[in-house]
Amino acid sequence: MNSSSEVVWAVVPIKSFAQAKTRLSSVLPPEDRQRLACAMADDVLSAIGASGKADVLCILTDHGSPAVDELARRHGALALLDLQVASVPGLNAAITGVANLAHSKGADTVLVIHSDLPLLNANTLDLIMQKRDTLQGPKRAVLARSKDGGTSVLLVNQASSFGYRFGADSYASHRAECRRLEYTVASIEQLSTSLDIDTPDDFELLRLAAQAGRCGPRTTALMTALCPYVSMHAMEPAL
Incomplete structure (x- = not known):
């Protein structure tokens, strides 16, 4: 846990595994896409x-399922449906709802981390906290940009007052929100936070990373099992 009196809520949004990673349909069948997610x-x-x-x-999930319940149980996590914490649909409303819930429990710092970062590790999270500790002022934020201009990791204090902007080009939108609210900001540029898996090209990078031992153990084990299948189906470059 944190060494200071600060209380941090980490939020991992997870979309329904049944609809996961549809842009990988040219290289993986639905069951394997679910397993990968x-x-x-x-x-x-x-x-x-x-x-x-x-x-x-x-x-934080848009659809409850036994798989999500099992993840929550094994990791000691609180599982919440979007509509349990927000009256309107959408990820940004749901994260705001979790931030409000955290605030009601005495926590004002929220760390949002996307679930498709197979290279993420504890050292990266240490770096994010260290970056935050170098910032001055009452309102501080650390952002990590994904390869497509999204925000893969966002750490903010006074989190219930922040305007979340996840979606297309969210990194730039979050930077603008920080300027509007007068946050001091740090960014990190790490492969472990920039590589999220959406396209066949991403999947090839994931295969190479798994072979190099850079992924987490569950992803590595699955990729080892999938590689014979993948090697039989040459992946075409993205158009």
Whole structure:
């Protein structure tokens, strides 16, 4: 846990595994896409636990399922449906709802981490906290940019007052929100936070990373099992 009196809620949004990673349909059948999404989420949750940086771990999902319930049980996480914490649909409303819930429990710092970061590890989370500790002022934020301009990790205090902007080009939108609210900001540029898995090209990078031993154990084990299948189906470059 954190050495200071600060209480941190880590929030991992997880979309329904049944609809997961549809852009990988040219290289993986539906069952394997579900298995991959679950394995990556499992490793992200393990990295958060290993870092000791979260006092409360929360899985935020749009659709309850036995697989999500099992992840929550094994990682000691609180599982919440989007509509349990927000009256309107959408990820940003749901994260705001979790931030409000955290505030009601005495916690004002929220760490949002996407579930498809197979290279994430405890050292990266240590770096994020160290970056935050170098910042001055009452309102501080650390952002990690994904390869497509999204925000893969966001750490903010006074979290219930922050305007979340996840979606297309969210990194730039979050930076603008920080300027509007006068946050001091740090960014990190790490492969472990920039590589999220959406496209066949990403999947090839994931295969190479797994072969190099850079992924979490669940993802590595699954990729080892999938590689014979993948090698029989040459992946075409993205158009």
